[in-house]
Amino acid sequence: MPLYDCMLMLKPHVRKEALMDLVARVGKHVYSRNGVVTDIKSFGTVQLGYGIKKLDGRHYQGQLMQITMMATPNINKELHYLNKEDRLLRWLLVKHRDIKFGLEFMDEDDEDGDFDFSEFPRDSIFDNDNSDDYEDSSHDDDDDDFNQ
Numbered sequence: 001m002p003l004y005d006c007m008l009m010l011k012p013h014v015r016k017e018a019l020m021d022l023v024a025r026v027g028k029h030v031y032s033r034n035g036v037v038t039d040i041k042s043f044g045t046v047q048l049g050y051g052i053k054k055l056d057g058r059h060y061q062g063q064l065m066q067i068t069m070m071a072t073p074n075i076n077k078e079l080h081y082l083n084k085e086d087r088l089l090r091w092l093l094v095k096h097r098d099i100k101f102g103l104e105f106m107d108e109d110d111e112d113g114d115f116d117f118s119e120f121p122r123d124s125i126f127d128n129d130n131s132d133d134y135e136d137s138s139h140d141d142d143d144d145d146f147n148q
Contacts, residue, residue, distance in 0.1 A: 001035065001070040003096040009089040010047055011054070012061040018087055019063060026067055029078065035071035042066075052089045062089050111136065 004079035010019055015127060027037045043064035069075075075093065082091045 001072060003038070003076060004069050004071055005094040005096070006067040006069065007092040007094065008065040008067070008082075009048075009052075009062040009091065010065065011056075011059055011089055012063060014063060014087045019065065022085065023065060023067060026079070027069075028050075029073070030069050030071050033072055033075070033078065035069055035075070037067060037069045039068035040063075040065070041068075046085050054089065055086075059089055118126060 008022070008026075027040075030037055045061055046064045048060050048062055051060050053059075053064070069126070077092070079093060082088060085091075089114060096110070
């Protein structure tokens with residue numbers, strides 16, 4: 001079963017009890033399909049980049065929740081009942097992919113677990129030794145063409 005993040009953006013005035021009721025309903029749905037909820041995070045009230053228009057007005061704030069779960073691939077279709085939920089502004093289901101970051105990425109090519117950092121070049125883009133060598137003289141030449 002793949003890992004998913006279900007992001008829920010609730011209206012700012014929704015009470016904590018109603019918020020937890022909605023999260024529990026999603027969790028029960030996942031459990032009923034032999035899935036597992038692995039993590040629940042609340043990001044509190046967040047400012048939105050634009051107003052989300054609903055029947056009760058336009059909302060510029062929302063309460064953001066994240067539910068991480070292992071579920072069957074058809075969970076996306078099964079969660080469409082959230083579209084009718086009047087406490088929600090938006091919801092989004094994100095599937096985790098096999099993406100490696102940091103040292104996990106470097107270790108994938110190395111069988112014995114020893115990574116050799118000497119493969120990286122010694123010169124860095126952050127070195128300032130060559131800053132005097134770079135001059136953009138193309139603009140000076142272009143000006144001469146127009147004056148002739």
